[in-house]
Amino acid sequence: MSDELEFACIEKVALEQATVTGPWSWDVRLDQLSPGSFHSKLQVIRSADLMLHEQQWQRSVEVRGTTSRFSIVIGANIAWQRSQVEWCGTILDNQCFACAAPGSEIDFKTPDRSHHAVLQVKPEVFVSALGEDAVDLLLAGKSFTCAAVNGQRLITALTGFIRMYANNTGLVNDPFVFRSQKSRLFKVLGDCIAGSNQNRQARSASTHKASVRDAIEYVESSNRPLTALELAGFVGVSQRTLEYVFREQLGMTPGVYLRTRRLNAAHRELLLADPADSTVTAIAMRWGFNHPGRFSQMHRELFDEAPSTALRRSRT
Numbered sequence: 001m002s003d004e005l006e007f008a009c010i011e012k013v014a015l016e017q018a019t020v021t022g023p024w025s026w027d028v029r030l031d032q033l034s035p036g037s038f039h040s041k042l043q044v045i046r047s048a049d050l051m052l053h054e055q056q057w058q059r060s061v062e063v064r065g066t067t068s069r070f071s072i073v074i075g076a077n078i079a080w081q082r083s084q085v086e087w088c089g090t091i092l093d094n095q096c097f098a099c100a101a102p103g104s105e106i107d108f109k110t111p112d113r114s115h116h117a118v119l120q121v122k123p124e125v126f127v128s129a130l131g132e133d134a135v136d137l138l139l140a141g142k143s144f145t146c147a148a149v150n151g152q153r154l155i156t157a158l159t160g161f162i163r164m165y166a167n168n169t170g171l172v173n174d175p176f177v178f179r180s181q182k183s184r185l186f187k188v189l190g191d192c193i194a195g196s197n198q199n200r201q202a203r204s205a206s207t208h209k210a211s212v213r214d215a216i217e218y219v220e221s222s223n224r225p226l227t228a229l230e231l232a233g234f235v236g237v238s239q240r241t242l243e244y245v246f247r248e249q250l251g252m253t254p255g256v257y258l259r260t261r262r263l264n265a266a267h268r269e270l271l272l273a274d275p276a277d278s279t280v281t282a283i284a285m286r287w288g289f290n291h292p293g294r295f296s297q298m299h300r301e302l303f304d305e306a307p308s309t310a311l312r313r314s315r316t
Contacts, residue, residue: 013038054116074118146192
């Protein structure tokens with residue numbers, strides 16, 4: 001049953017023993033960054049649906065690898081006022097929280113005396129509790145930002161959940177308490193995600209514009225046909241993300257944009273070429289159009305004239 005609970009408080013003095021084991025475990029490598037003896041304290045509450053753990057590490061640690069393939073991850077820096085936890089390039093505080101889809105590649109660094117909490121939830125449970133739209137919004141990046149008041153509520157809900165069982169281990173036998181705490185936690189998390197939508201849009205708008213600008217500058221500087229995959233690699237985002245950004249900013253996919261730019265380049269060359277020395281086919285192939293008939297059709301659709309007409313006009 002999903003409400004059968006386990007609670008554990010574990011203290012370890014070895015770095016390699018500092019992470020959660022079992023079905024919720026991550027495939028990660030831990031490297032100690034600061035000198036001195038290592039000590040960790042781990043408190044875990046676990047059911048079949050979710051696992052929440054609160055962890056303290058005495059020494060600075062760098063972690064790289066992948067998260068569990070079976071859970072969505074939410075992470076909080078409990079000690080955000082006195083120490084910085086860097087998650088995938090982002091500093092976690094009472095407004096910014098870590099998140100990761102199942103099996104995500106991650107890297108994070110903790111300072112000396114770090115204190116953090118990690119919630120892992122099966123995807124189907126998350127969707128059932130918050131809806132697909134909320135989950136899609138959550139997993140759009142490796143972190144999400146919310147209002148400070150909601151962020152502090154989330155930290156309090158995470159730590160309160162754990163400490164309630166730490167203070168009274170007998171509560172693991174009371175399924176009503178667990179369901180109530182789980183419902184409260186999802187309610188707070190839902191408020192955070194809903195409130196993050198506007199913040200995420202405002203924050204991402206400038207990033208998206210910069211990505212499109214960089215991509216366009218790269219296309220401008222290139223003297224050869226480019227692919228959407230090459231463009232995504234240059235900008236440093238996935239092809240899917242680049243498509244989303246281009247649709248948002250330009251109203252077209254990167255593929256359509258690149259094809260349109262190539263058509264314009266071919267059109268300019270047709271208008272400048274000497275018909276005695278150039279052919280439509282040669283110019284089309286130089287700009288990556290290997291099917292003359294298809295090129296002619298696309299040229300006519302964009303410029304309302306056949307490429308052969310443009311080449312003849314170059315005489316004038």
